[in-house]
Amino acid sequence: MTVYFIGAGPGDPELITVKGQRLIRSCPVILYAGSLVPEAVLAGNSAEKVVNTAELNLGEIIALLRQAHECGQDVARVHSGDPSLYGAIGEQIRELRALDIPFEIIPGVTATAACAALLESELTLPGIAQTVILTRYGTTSPMPAGEQLHDLARHRATMAIHLGVSHLPAIVGELLPHYGADCPIAVIHRASWPDQDWVLGTLADIEAKVAAKEFRRTALILVGRVLDPGAFAESALYDATHRHLYRPGND
Numbered sequence: 001m002t003v004y005f006i007g008a009g010p011g012d013p014e015l016i017t018v019k020g021q022r023l024i025r026s027c028p029v030i031l032y033a034g035s036l037v038p039e040a041v042l043a044g045n046s047a048e049k050v051v052n053t054a055e056l057n058l059g060e061i062i063a064l065l066r067q068a069h070e071c072g073q074d075v076a077r078v079h080s081g082d083p084s085l086y087g088a089i090g091e092q093i094r095e096l097r098a099l100d101i102p103f104e105i106i107p108g109v110t111a112t113a114a115c116a117a118l119l120e121s122e123l124t125l126p127g128i129a130q131t132v133i134l135t136r137y138g139t140t141s142p143m144p145a146g147e148q149l150h151d152l153a154r155h156r157a158t159m160a161i162h163l164g165v166s167h168l169p170a171i172v173g174e175l176l177p178h179y180g181a182d183c184p185i186a187v188i189h190r191a192s193w194p195d196q197d198w199v200l201g202t203l204a205d206i207e208a209k210v211a212a213k214e215f216r217r218t219a220l221i222l223v224g225r226v227l228d229p230g231a232f233a234e235s236a237l238y239d240a241t242h243r244h245l246y247r248p249g250n251d
């Protein structure tokens with residue numbers, strides 16, 4: 001018996017891994033984070049128990065995993081995007097280890113990747129940005145020391161901010177001094193869902209542009225010059241004069 005933590009991807013049921021889908025279709029027990037995982041991701045399952053854990057607490061979830069373990073039943077534990085990011089799997093893993101219940105993690109397509117795809121952007125462009133910071137806006141769970149948005153903004157890296165759309169004015173205020181008013185910023189709502197929508201603007205005008213929308217939850221903020229880079233250098237990787245292991249040259 002194994003508990004499989006499965007990344008469901010950002011919403012589109014075709015953006016789950018083949019392995020994740022196979023396990024969802026074969027496990028007799030499915031626990032899924034229903035606040036972000038659409039039921040369409042569970043299509044084709046033949047489980048005898050399917051539970052939406054959105055309204056359960058940790059103890060209740062562990063009790064269900066324990067019950068499945070006692071019955072020798074594999075569990076598909078389905079989280080949105082990639083489970084390693086804001087999925088609260090760390091605390092479940094700790095409990096499973098203490099109970100000696102085997103588990104495995106199946107990665108997924110994270111929201112940041114889906115949003116970059118939607119914007120047709122590369123998040124790491126030569127000479128513009130070579131670092132991506134994935135963070136969230138801290139309100140109920142405070143951010144650790146040194147990870148306030150203004151601390152991270154000093155790097156001027158491409159940044160993906162989760163769980164922040166309802167705090168956009170405060171976020172813009174912290175980013176502005178570091179990125180500049182003309183820096184591009186996008187707010188992407190439910191990327192890859194049928195009702196996906198997004199707004200692209202600058203730090204100067206994004207608040208007004210987003211105010212016209214109803215982006216309450218499940219929206220990601222992407223900021224950085226890679227979103228509208230203008231001229232940027234070509235990569236060394238595909239430079240015709242650059243020789244490397246796979247392209248040693250004919251001369």
Ligand SMILES: C[S@@+](CC[C@H](N)C(=O)[O-])C[C@H]1O[C@@H](n2cnc3c(N)ncnc32)[C@H](O)[C@@H]1O
Pocket residue numbers: 010011036079080081082083084085086087109110111112114115161162163164188189190191192193217218219220221
């Ligand atoms: C609890 S976190 C889970 C992140 C998830 N594990 C991942 O890898 O994408 C939820 C936040 O991720 C972002 N998010 C998740 N799915 C999204 C989507 N399809 N479009 C835009 N943002 C999304 C939003 O900021 C949302 O509030």
